[in-house]
Amino acid sequence: MITPFAPGLAGRPAGIWPPSTSPVRVDAFDLSVVDDPHPLYVVHQAEIEANWEREINANPHLFNGQMVLQRHLTYDQGVIRGVAHVIPYSTLLWWRKRPDPEGALHLFGFAVIVSSDGAIIAIRMSDRTANPGQVYCAAGSLDLSDIVDGKLDVAGNMAREVREETGLALSEAEADQHFYASHKDNRIVVFRLYRFPVTSSEIKARIEAHMPHDKEQEIDGVVIIRSADPIAHNYNPLMLPILDCFFSGIGR
Numbered sequence: 001m002i003t004p005f006a007p008g009l010a011g012r013p014a015g016i017w018p019p020s021t022s023p024v025r026v027d028a029f030d031l032s033v034v035d036d037p038h039p040l041y042v043v044h045q046a047e048i049e050a051n052w053e054r055e056i057n058a059n060p061h062l063f064n065g066q067m068v069l070q071r072h073l074t075y076d077q078g079v080i081r082g083v084a085h086v087i088p089y090s091t092l093l094w095w096r097k098r099p100d101p102e103g104a105l106h107l108f109g110f111a112v113i114v115s116s117d118g119a120i121i122a123i124r125m126s127d128r129t130a131n132p133g134q135v136y137c138a139a140g141s142l143d144l145s146d147i148v149d150g151k152l153d154v155a156g157n158m159a160r161e162v163r164e165e166t167g168l169a170l171s172e173a174e175a176d177q178h179f180y181a182s183h184k185d186n187r188i189v190v191f192r193l194y195r196f197p198v199t200s201s202e203i204k205a206r207i208e209a210h211m212p213h214d215k216e217q218e219i220d221g222v223v224i225i226r227s228a229d230p231i232a233h234n235y236n237p238l239m240l241p242i243l244d245c246f247f248s249g250i251g252r
Contacts, residue, residue, distance in 0.1 A: 022182070023181060026075075026181050027178065028080075029080050029081075029152065030080070031080070031151060040095060044094065048088075052088075052094070059127075059128070065088070067092065067144075068086055069092060069104050070082045070084045070104065070188075071105070073105050080190070101185055107190065108140070108157075108188075108190070110139050110190070110191040112191050113203065114173075115200035115224075116196065116197055118226075120242075121203045121204065121222065121224060122225055122233075123222060124219065125219065126220035128218060131236065133234050134234055135235050137242075138219075139161050140161040146160070154179070158170065165219055166206075167210030168203070168206065176193040182241040183238075189238040189242075200224045208222055228247040230243075
């Protein structure tokens with residue numbers, strides 16, 4: 001059952017938003033990006049840089065590009081509002097290792113690709129990435145290219161990431177009217193169903209044909225999902241509420 005978020009400050013969304021197993025409908029976004037550095041980066045810069053040295057030594061394919069990390073999020077009457085800062089990617093890698101990841105919120109989007117035969121098509125991340133072996137929807141953190149007139153374009157981010165990673169164009173699909181959101185450990189995933197008029201095997205073949213041409217080589221496999229079984233694959237935890245909702249009939 002989809003239940004509404006309680007309105008209020010979401011500096012620690014697990015205490016205010018509904019349980020992570022209860023995605024909520026989102027009607028609109030008002031996500032601003034400000035110019036000053038994220039307080040988390042200012043306070044912990046030395047630790048972040050030291051951790052980056054360890055990360056890059058273990059995986060030299062990582063790139064310390066600019067991305068966006070939220071400082072504040074609220075939900076009220078179907079609208080997610082927030083304030084974010086531009087950070088180096090190294091900040092996210094340090095922050096997500098914290099046992100209690102306070103001081104920031106990481107909001108990102110999952111475009112849920114649905115085939116004509118009722119499957120979800122996901123990807124498995126390669127060893128070149130920071131999430132090797134994890135299975136989730138084609139996605140990437142919001143970055144500078146997703147900022148339009150000082151606001152974050154979540155739908156534009158989804159379309160760009162899907163195109164870059166899979167070669168698919170979301171414009172070919174029928175997008176559901178609404179977005180939804182769920183959370184875990186100060187990570188907030190916004191997702192939307194995109195229904196393609198072709199079968200899962202056709203979508204898989206198209207993605208596999210694109211993979212050799214992806215200069216980043218972020219994907220090492222395509223995964224066809226036909227159930228909500230949480231141990232069927234090495235899922236990113238934020239995939240599980242999406243699978244539960246979809247395969248229980250919500251959104252079908």
